[in-house]
């Protein structure tokens with residue numbers, strides 16, 4: 518893999534994130550990949566279904582972001598993700614493009630799992646009764662690492678802001694931490710790197726990576742359960758940091774004492790600092806989160822209370838709350854209809870027909886319903902098959918899994934043939950961008966959601 522180009526591209530992506538709204542980035546720019554740097558010309562690959570749109574609308578911001586990193590003479594060209602590169606493009610870059618557009622195959626491709634999202638800051642975090650303590654503790658830790666609470670253990674159901682708080686600590690320390698070093702990782706990335714280090718006999722470098730930091734932020738430690746070797750290594754990492762006064766912050770979907778398969782000694786370590794939970798937001802907090810998002814993304818509402826039905830209906834998961842808003846915006850850009858209560862209710866009715874709460878579904882139910890609708894076998898979803906039909910079915914099923922289940926990204930990936938976290942995120946983006954650009958795709962996803970929300974959607978109906 519051409520790491521130089523990859524590194525440059527991640528810097529350009531950070532510029533892009535700063536330059537556009539979250540939803541624009543998410544829908545149109547996140548799926549792009551650097552394909553090659555040819556002299557001063559950067560070739561950026563875009564999926565075919567959005568290539569023209571991106572080239573027409575975002576050339577200028579792509580150009581300025583690339584110029585900010587590569588110098589003023591840089592030009593950009595938006596090309597297809599899959600077509601052969603023009604003559605003269607560096608062969609190593611072609612390799613990078615291939616690696617970037619294919620699902621990561623090797624554990625080393627875990628970089629994306631360890632970068633910070635610059636938009637997950639304390640400023641953007643809306644405080645309510647359910648998260649007040651977790652927020653205060655996270656801020657205290659960011660201000661006085663190693664001194665306030667150590668370790669800090671934040672637990673709660675999916676989609677309530679645990680990852681957001683970890684990144685907020687990281688962003689805060691980067692900005693105000695006087696050079697303190699901070700590293701964020703998921704247990705999935707930690708495990709992948711550990712396995713890779715064992716295979717390549719590079720354990721020392723692995724140790725340095727995680728032990729040579731002032732603050733280590735670790736997401737989703739529930740995945741340590743039943744991974745004895747990684748757990749052992751994690752325990753030593755934890756101790757090494759703790760003993761030298763470094764700050765540890767850990768998130769989990771449950772309390773330490775409910776992690777039954779975890780060794781007692783690690784559970785005790787987790788319990789030895791502050792353990793705090795995050796609970797679902799109340800109505801006022803949900804409205805504030807939505808309003809903030811609308812304002813931040815420059816979404817124009819035809820009625821000030823147009824988004825109220827979203828906050829009314831979606832109560833237990835902030836990601837689902839934002840997902841519903843994304844669908845509303847997609848429907849609005851597809852149809853040109855103004856965003857009023859009628860439009861929002863229409864989209865929500867399609868999402869969650871006749872119910873006040875979205876019905877949660879299992880991954881198997883979602884896979885089966887998607888396969889039935891698109892004429893693909895569930896085995897194909899789990900296979901390496903990347904033909905257009907199977908890839909699309911997989912993207913839709915992953916997107917719905919993210920929306921209609923409380924499963925985390927790694928567990929969705931596992932249910933789709935052992936794919937990783939980043940691949941699932943990528944698939945969800947591909948599905949949402951296609952929904953916003955193609956009415957048939959929107960209707961398909963809307964129809965499948967409605968089908969999965971029916972009370973008789975249980976198997977056999």
Ligand SMILES: Nc1ncnc2c1ncn2[C@@H]1O[C@H](COP(=O)(O)OP(=O)(O)OP(=O)(O)O)[C@@H](O)[C@H]1O
Pocket residue numbers: 637641642643644648674675676677678679680681682806835836839924925926
């Ligand atoms: N209090 C909040 N204010 C604003 N946005 C929030 C808040 N809580 C969560 N969010 C947003 O909701 C989305 C989901 O949050 P996040 O990914 O942090 O959840 P999580 O608890 O880590 O879930 P998981 O365990 O599934 O990873 C993110 O886009 C995040 O920015």
